Amino acid sequence: MSLKDEPGMMPMGQPVEPAVWSRNAPSYFHVMAKPTGAICNLDCKYCFFLSKEVLYPGSPFRMSDEVLEAYISQVIGAQRSSRVTIAWQGGEPTLMGLAFFKRAMALVRKHMRPGMSLEHTIQTNGTRLDEAWCKFLRENDFLVGLSMDGPRRLHDAYRVDKAGRPTHGKVMRAARLMQRHGVPFNILCTVHAANADHPLEVYRFFRDELGADFVQFIPIVERVAESAGEDGGKARPLYTQEGESVTDRSVCPEQWGRFLTTVFDEWVRHDVGKVFVQLFESALAAWCGLPPTMCVFAETCGNALALEHNGDLYCCDHFVEPAYRLGNITETPMLELMASDRQRAFGQAKRDALPRVCRECPVKFACNGECPRNRFMRAPDGEPGLNYLCAGYKAFFGNINHPMRSMAALLAQGRDPSAVMRVQAEAQAPHQAAPQG
Numbered sequence: 222m223s224l225k226d227e228p229g230m231m232p233m234g235q236p237v238e239p240a241v242w243s244r245n246a247p248s249y250f251h252v253m254a255k256p257t258g259a260i261c262n263l264d265c266k267y268c269f270f271l272s273k274e275v276l277y278p279g280s281p282f283r284m285s286d287e288v289l290e291a292y293i294s295q296v297i298g299a300q301r302s303s304r305v306t307i308a309w310q311g312g313e314p315t316l317m318g319l320a321f322f323k324r325a326m327a328l329v330r331k332h333m334r335p336g337m338s339l340e341h342t343i344q345t346n347g348t349r350l351d352e353a354w355c356k357f358l359r360e361n362d363f364l365v366g367l368s369m370d371g372p373r374r375l376h377d378a379y380r381v382d383k384a385g386r387p388t389h390g391k392v393m394r395a396a397r398l399m400q401r402h403g404v405p406f407n408i409l410c411t412v413h414a415a416n417a418d419h420p421l422e423v424y425r426f427f428r429d430e431l432g433a434d435f436v437q438f439i440p441i442v443e444r445v446a447e448s449a450g451e452d453g454g455k456a457r458p459l460y461t462q463e464g465e466s467v468t469d470r471s472v473c474p475e476q477w478g479r480f481l482t483t484v485f486d487e488w489v490r491h492d493v494g495k496v497f498v499q500l501f502e503s504a505l506a507a508w509c510g511l512p513p514t515m516c517v518f519a520e521t522c523g524n525a526l527a528l529e530h531n532g533d534l535y536c537c538d539h540f541v542e543p544a545y546r547l548g549n550i551t552e553t554p555m556l557e558l559m560a561s562d563r564q565r566a567f568g569q570a571k572r573d574a575l576p577r578v579c580r581e582c583p584v585k586f587a588c589n590g591e592c593p594r595n596r597f598m599r600a601p602d603g604e605p606g607l608n609y610l611c612a613g614y615k616a617f618f619g620n621i622n623h624p625m626r627s628m629a630a631l632l633a634q635g636r637d638p639s640a641v642m643r644v645q646a647e648a649q650a651p652h653q654a655a656p657q658g
């Protein structure tokens with residue numbers, strides 16, 4: 222084994238104190254690289270990230286080969302686990318062009334160690350995917366996250382290009398192209414004012430028309446300071462996690478709870494084991510006594526960082542703002558930034574800042590106050606830090622208690638949790654067969 226293969230040695234000859242590594246560094250972490258920064262070919266009306274362009278005035282917004290190699294080598298070298306994810310996100314990462322990603326793959330081959338298992342992921346709006354992209358993604362085993370908000374009229378409400386034109390047709394084309402090429406993809410669907418009241422239409426569209434088998438739902442909560450207009454004029458002002466009100470594009474807490482409950486009711490009757498809804502899987506883990514699998518529902522966080530095009534590393538994708546910049550990986554090794562007291566404090570604040578109402582909440586084990594970015598309300602007793610979506614989560618987690626307990630019990634017996642579907646169907650049957658009138 223060469224020195225480079227020893228745990229505690231950063232590639233590119235940057236030694237890291239083993240003490241730092243063992244004391245603070247998590248066993249697994251996730252870095253989302255943004256090779257074009259905030260640059261995107263679309264102009265989704267709710268996009269909080271486009272405004273991050275103002276953080277880098279005059280920048281070409283293209284990741285250099287130096288930063289690219291620092292990212293690949295350090296993310297591989299810094300993992301204690303043999304499982305490494307190389308993740309790309311935006312803005313729109315495909316704007317870098319295929320040649321950039323081919324160079325990235327060559328660097329992966331150069332730096333990976335025997336026995337490592339690598340996963341490549343890319344989050345894209347899909348509008349630029351063509352045959353050549355699909356061939357590349359398939360050949361290199363990428364898992365694609367495709368952003369789509371449901372059927373045409375719901376998707377096109379907010380997901381438009383720079384000229385304000387709808388994008389649904391192009392995203393559908395990308396999905397069909399990936400299916401033809403055998404590229405696995407997940408749907409990332411944001412839930413907002415336009416689609417939140419249509420949960421079954423959205424879910425059935427993904428399941429039945431698109432043939433998706435993995436879906437993520439993300440609530441749109443766009444905070445706005447009292448003094449700011451919703452769009453802030455033509456140029457988007459820097460979006461920061463400030464303000465106690467939300468735009469009218471945001472999902473309401475009760476709507477979010479209803480959306481999740483309605484999709485869950487459909488899923489638990491028909492699709493357990495067939496369609497993977499990330500939020501339900503996370504909840505099932507919690508009902509099984511395991512940590513929730515999504516960072517937003519975990520007790521602490523801080524293991525999912527964002528890397529800007531110039532090598533700046535931030536605490537989280539949702540906190541790409543000056544106060545949360547940890548440093549630059551071309552100056553300080555990523556592992557050192559990861560394991561810094563600042564990053565640790567960021568992750569632990571998720572637990573330590575929970576208001577009393579959350580600490581005493583019966584569904585805390587599954588919710589944990591959700592993401593700190595949404596904790597800008599006051600609890601009934603006046604304590605700050607309650608999650609804006611609280612009412613929705615309380616209703617949703619309360620509503621799914623029985624089927625979740627059934628699934629957890631099935632798993633504990635070594636049985637397939639999809640057997641819950643029969644139980645649900647039987648529970649439904651007498652109600653459905655009840656004579657009318």
Ligand code: SF4
Pocket residue numbers: 261262263264265268269270271311312313345346368
């Ligand atoms: S595709 Fe993504 S990055 Fe681009 S504008 Fe839409 S939400 Fe923002």
Ligand code: SF4
Pocket residue numbers: 516517518522523524525537538539571591592593594
């Ligand atoms: S701030 Fe929110 S999104 Fe970011 S890592 Fe923590 S829980 Fe996850």
Ligand code: SF4
Pocket residue numbers: 578579580582583584585588589590591607608610611612614615
């Ligand atoms: S449901 Fe509400 S009170 Fe309960 S943990 Fe979640 S945010 Fe806190």
